[in-house]
Amino acid sequence: MITVRRVIEFAAALSVVALAFHAGAQEASGASKKPFEPVPGMPGKDSVWVPTPFVTLEKMYDLAKLTKNDFVMDLGSGDGRAIIVAAKRGAPGLGIEWNQDLVDLSNKLAAQAGVSHLAKFERGDMFAADISKASVLGLFMLPDQLAKLTPKFLAMKPGSRIAVNGFGIPGWTIDQTEKATGDCGSWCTAHLYIVPAPVAGTWRLGDGELALTQSFQMLTGTLTAGGKSMPITGRLNGEEITFTAGDAQYNGRVAGNSMSGQVGGKPWSATKK
Ligand SMILES: C[S@@+](CC[C@H](N)C(=O)[O-])C[C@H]1O[C@@H](n2cnc3c(N)ncnc32)[C@H](O)[C@@H]1O
Known part of the structure; x- marks a missing residue:
């Protein structure tokens, strides 16, 4: 709703000044050739x-x-x-x-x-x-x-x-x-x-597998290790990645097809499959 109202405001700014622009344009095309002065709402x-x-x-x-x-x-x-x-x-x-x-x-x-x-x-x-x-x-x-x-x-x-x-x-x-x-x-x-790093896909994380689905900076997916699968949610801030799997909070950095960081005070790393 707010966006619709903003778009209408944007459009209104335009039509309100359309007449002024028209007058300005006519003047600009006149013999005096005044320097160009933009008028808010003029068409592009x-x-x-x-x-x-x-x-x-x-x-x-x-x-x-x-x-x-x-x-x-x-x-x-x-x-x-x-x-x-x-x-x-x-x-x-x-x-x-x-x-x-x-x-x-x-x-x-x-x-x-x-x-x-x-x-x-x-x-x-x-x-x-x-x-x-x-x-x-x-x-x-x-x-x-x-x-x-x-x-x-x-x-x-x-x-x-x-x-x-x-x-x-x-x-x-x-x-x-x-x-x-x-x-x-x-x-x-x-x-x-x-702009988030692109990480969607499947990663080898230790002996396990991390499957990530990405919507802009938001992550969902699953971490499968030791025969168990758990859902993860996470987030990117540029190349910085954080995600939670059960009680474990992973923090790290993405560098192309690899990423690494800390979980529970220990290092972790993953490579894209
Ligand atoms: C809303 S104004 C923003 C002006 C400026 N960015 C600012 O923030 O003050 C949009 C501008 O985009 C220009 N414009 C519209 N369509 C365009 C296009 N396809 N390619 C390049 N410029 C365009 C218009 O002439 C206008 O100057």
Whole structure:
């Protein structure tokens, strides 16, 4: 229900300003050729432009624990603010935006902010973008767009962070949510998702077998050892794995086709079958 209301709010932001945009567009096409000024709600390829408030962007990057060693991307980067704010924190980044006027404006605003060396922008389709270099995404898009991009999100390096404004990624339990305070109107909520390591499948664990079913960062399955089978539940935080089998709590780290850690103060390790 909440998501439906948010989508309606998003859509409403758009139609309310549609007339203003129309008037603005007419003016822009006039003889005076004023510099391009985006208007919230103006149409884009697959969604309109509504900017993320600056305080919300800061909250998104606080949740993501953004550092200078990250590489940030925004898909549908609008006026470039998500990339420019990250660059002001020292992190390089790339915004992909369909509207060339917004790309040009982003480059201008990055130059004004003195971060052109870090903040780059390209005209392109967000669904075709290569996000494999990104360690952090700063996003503001509709749930169906987030859903469409989810396979790409899950293919990012485990531990990559996806910080989103407002809408959640359908089906993926949010790792952390916080509200920005200050000038953020209806868009104050920042959500964080941490890309989990892929672990679904069967693993040899000591003399036993660990069968894991994975839904995003959530794990279920069975541990079979000594002729006994017990259900397990667990969770991933990037490459960190925890699961419980009976009274035993396993903690460890995944590294591709192997994982290892501690259970009851003793080491354990597993390899993918
Ligand atoms: C809701 S705005 C978000 C702007 C920016 N990310 C922010 O948080 O301020 C969505 C942006 O996506 C752009 N857009 C829509 N469809 C797109 C597509 N298929 N590829 C690239 N950009 C797109 C729009 O032009 C708009 O600037």
